[in-house]
Amino acid sequence: MVKRIIAKQENCIGCGLCEVYCLVQHSKSKDVVKAYNSERPKPISRVTVERNKPVSFAIQCRNCEDAPCVIACLSGAMKKDEKTGQVTHDKEKCMGCWTCIMVCPYGAIKMDKEGHVIAKCDLCQGFDEPACVANCPNEALVFKEVKK
């Protein structure tokens, strides 16, 4: 069993708070005003609310079982953690070739154009719950164990 984030479309109101909390969580300052206004390189939200009114839902890395990004990665930055089932990204190794973006079926990988690397969900390592899940006002994001 591995833990994954599940999106519940019928609960999502498209508010975009998950993006805000994700961006702040992945900023250096952890301050919403600085994170949005002044911090460089610009912090990036790794979750995107996809909208097609009235439908909306959040997308972030789904940690695929046979993750295409891991196989396609040109630099070895993308790896699959066999124990946790998580797809991890090593920013130091990343060459910003965008190959993972080309093959991610969810369109869940973001470009950090300033940093010339990609940015993806890391499930907020070290915290009980990812920031997007913890701060969703309508429980449209759930973090739970699923079968591999």
Place this chain on the structure above:
Amino acid sequence: MAKYVIVGASAAGIGAVEAIREVDPSGSIAVISDETCTHYSRPMISDFVSGKADAKKMDCRNNEFWKANNVEVLMGKKATALNLTEKTVQLDSGEKVAYEKLLLATGGKPFVPITEGSDKDGVFTFTTISDAQRIAAKIEATYAKTAIVVGGGLIGISVTEALLKRGLKVTMVELQDKILSLLLDAKGSDIMEAVIRKAGVNVITGQSVQKILGKPGNDSAVGGVLLTKGDQVPCDLVIMAIGVVPRTELVLGGAVKINRGIVVDNMMQTNVADVYASGDVAEAYDFIINQNRTLPLWPLAILEGRVAGYNMAGKKTTYCGGTNMSSLKYFDVPIVSIGLANPKEDPTLEVLVKQDLENNVYKKLVLRNNIIVGIILVNCIERAGILFYLLKNTVNVKKFKKQLISEDFSWATLPTGMQRKMSVVQ
């Protein structure tokens, strides 16, 4: 003697080792490589030349990779002959390595057209880390200031950007009328050519180098090139970056069937029992053109190597196929090109285009019978993977064609049934 012998220690070899170890944790593996540096990222050699990546960053696994997988590595040794009856590989060091299962992952070698003067000091190819190291050393030693890059494809553009970043003045010479012609159509190519020119590169198309000239007073060193239409361009370096051809020497004239590359079935087996081939040397299945071909691309080499590895270790696995697909990061213009991106006139194909040329944004989809068969994305690649998913799974897009090229294209604009099938939502 090893149960599994792999010739070549790059992408296909790495993929095979990882797959074999998933199935067979203890069977002996020997990897033979004529390089002294292995499991490095070949696509990163341009970052090495530009100074952005060092050897540590280029290691695409980790320095314990062979040890962790209990692999015997025969580095700096060249496989010179095969004995398919005796099941051995002959090395230039005199050793003979016996195998039960053999993988030929010898890769590609740079294609260099016969050109007068190509033996001069200052002419390089651009495929391996040693090429990159030699170029970097040459620039440092001679204060080279100008370079000619022969080839306006993927390799050419990568080395052009790297040399520019090192401060050299670069001229790119491309035989075709358009650069990146295997990846982009005329419009996409024009966008990129303008960007490259703006960055300071001199781009010459429709010509090639007919002769490499010597330096005045030192004819053995590169001093310039003579182009096919008669112009002379002075330079300190010439980089031959046209492309690669399968490195098939080891099996030439033998029983292993070769077409352009080594012919394999969908399990990566050659026509000879217990001999497999993967990566740039192999002719594997392309699901868009529905036939086998050589496709020298890193992700496909890893995937093909994995399929070979599983099958060698006894886990029957079929290759799902690949196609011509690349993403480009050069000159800060992200590009994705997949499949029939630049097809010839064909009434059975439908083309959808969306462009914002002022901002260098260009999106083109090629459809056949309402199925995506080709993709070009310039400066709008973030959801490329969704389009690739539709292409690869031959999804009929008739009902949502318009959405595909709209700016707000995402999973939210695709049918609910598909969202649920892919568990995008619950």
